[in-house]
Amino acid sequence: MTLGLQGAPRLLRGALRLLGPLLVILSVPMPLLAQNQGRGALRPFAYVFVAYGLVWVIIGFWVFLIARRLGRIEERLRDRGPGATDG
Amino acid sequence: MPIDLKKARTIGFILSGSGIALVLMVHWMVMDWVPTEAVQGVVQRIFYIHPPAAWTTFLAVGISALASLAYLWLEDERADAAAVAAAEGSLIFGAILLTSGPLWGRIAWGTFWQPEPRLTLTLLLWFIMLGYFLVRGSVDDPRKARRYAAIVPILGALDIPFIHLSVEWFRSLHPQAVVLKPEGPTADPDMVVTLLTSFGGFTLLFLGLFTLRYAVELGDRWAQNLPSPSTSQPSGVAA
Numbered sequence: 001m002t003l004g005l006q007g008a009p010r011l012l013r014g015a016l017r018l019l020g021p022l023l024v025i026l027s028v029p030m031p032l033l034a035q036n037q038g039r040g041a042l043r044p045f046a047y048v049f050v051a052y053g054l055v056w057v058i059i060g061f062w063v064f065l066i067a068r069r070l071g072r073i074e075e076r077l078r079d080r081g082p083g084a085t086d087g
Numbered sequence: 088m089p090i091d092l093k094k095a096r097t098i099g100f101i102l103s104g105s106g107i108a109l110v111l112m113v114h115w116m117v118m119d120w121v122p123t124e125a126v127q128g129v130v131q132r133i134f135y136i137h138p139p140a141a142w143t144t145f146l147a148v149g150i151s152a153l154a155s156l157a158y159l160w161l162e163d164e165r166a167d168a169a170a171v172a173a174a175e176g177s178l179i180f181g182a183i184l185l186t187s188g189p190l191w192g193r194i195a196w197g198t199f200w201q202p203e204p205r206l207t208l209t210l211l212l213w214f215i216m217l218g219y220f221l222v223r224g225s226v227d228d229p230r231k232a233r234r235y236a237a238i239v240p241i242l243g244a245l246d247i248p249f250i251h252l253s254v255e256w257f258r259s260l261h262p263q264a265v266v267l268k269p270e271g272p273t274a275d276p277d278m279v280v281t282l283l284t285s286f287g288g289f290t291l292l293f294l295g296l297f298t299l300r301y302a303v304e305l306g307d308r309w310a311q312n313l314p315s316p317s318t319s320q321p322s323g324v325a326a
C-alpha cells in the first residue's frame with residue numbers, strides 16, 4: 001500500500017505508516033470496530049496502548065538526542081588523539 | 088577532561104538499563120497480573136505510568152532548581168550542566184505526563200482537557216521549563232544567559248507544591264491521592280506493588296539518562312574549548 005506518499009521523504013512515509021493505524025483506531029466510530037456488540041469496548045484498550053507506546057517514543061527521542069551528542073563528542077576526541085581525554 | 092566519560096557512560100547505562108527492565112516488568116504486570124479497576128475498567132491502567140511520570144518530572148525540576156541555586160552561588164560549570172540535563176529530563180517526563188493524562192481523561196471524564204487547577208498548573212510548569220531553554224538561547228553573553236536562566240527552574244520548583252495541593256484546595260475533576268495518604272494506601276495491594284515498581288523504574292530510567300546527559304553536556308563544553316590538533320594543547324590536558 002503506497003497511500004499516495006511516493007513523493008514524501010522516507011522518514012515521513014515510515015512515520016505515517018506507523019501512526020496511520022493508530023489514528024484510524026482512535027478516530028473510527030465504534031460501530032465499525034465492534035459492530036454494535038459492546039459499543040465502545042475497544043476504545044479504552046486503544047488509549048492504554050497509545051499511552052504506553054508514547055512513553056517509549058518520548059524516551060526513545062531523548063535517548064536518540066543523547067546518543068547523537070555523545071557520538072559527536074567521542075568523534076571529536078578521537079580526531080584529537082588519545083591524549084585529549086587525559087587530565 | 089572535567090568528567091570521566093567512560094565511567095559516566097557505564098553508570099548511566101547501568102541505571103537506565105535497570106530502569107528499562109523495571110518498566111518492562113511493569114508492562115507485564117499491567118497486561119497480565121494487576122486486577123482491573125471496578126469503576127473505570129481497562130483505561131485505569133494508564134495509572135501505572137501517569138503518577139510515576141509526574142513524580143519524575145517533579146524530581147527533575149527539583150534537581151534543576153537545586154543545581155541552578157548552586158550555580159548562582161558558586162558559578163560552577165558542573166552545577167549549570169546538571170541544571171541543563173535535569174531541565175531537559177523534566178521536559179521529557181513532563182511530555183509523558185501531559186500525554187498520558189489526557190488519554191486517560193478522554194475515557195474517564197469524556198474530555199482530553201479540562202481547564203482545572205492541577206492540569207493548568209502542570210502545563211504551566213512544562214512551559215516554565217521550556218522557558219529555561221528559551222532564556223538561555225536569547226542572551227548573547229553565555230555567563231549572563233546562564234545566570235538569568237538559573238532563576239527559571241527555581242520558579243518552576245515553587246509551582247510543584249501548588250500542583251500537589253491543588254486537588255485539596257480547589258474543586259477539581261482530578262482525583263485525590265490513593266497511595267500517598269496519611270492513613271495509608273486505599274488501592275488494592277497488587278495495584279500498589281505495580282505502581283511502586285513503576286515509580287522505581289521511572290526514577291532509575293531518569294537518573295540513568297540524566298547521568299548520560301550531564302556527562303554529554305560537560306564533555307561537549309570541554310571539547311568545544313579544545314584547540315584544533317595543529318595548535319597547542321589546552322591547559323591541564325596531558326600530551
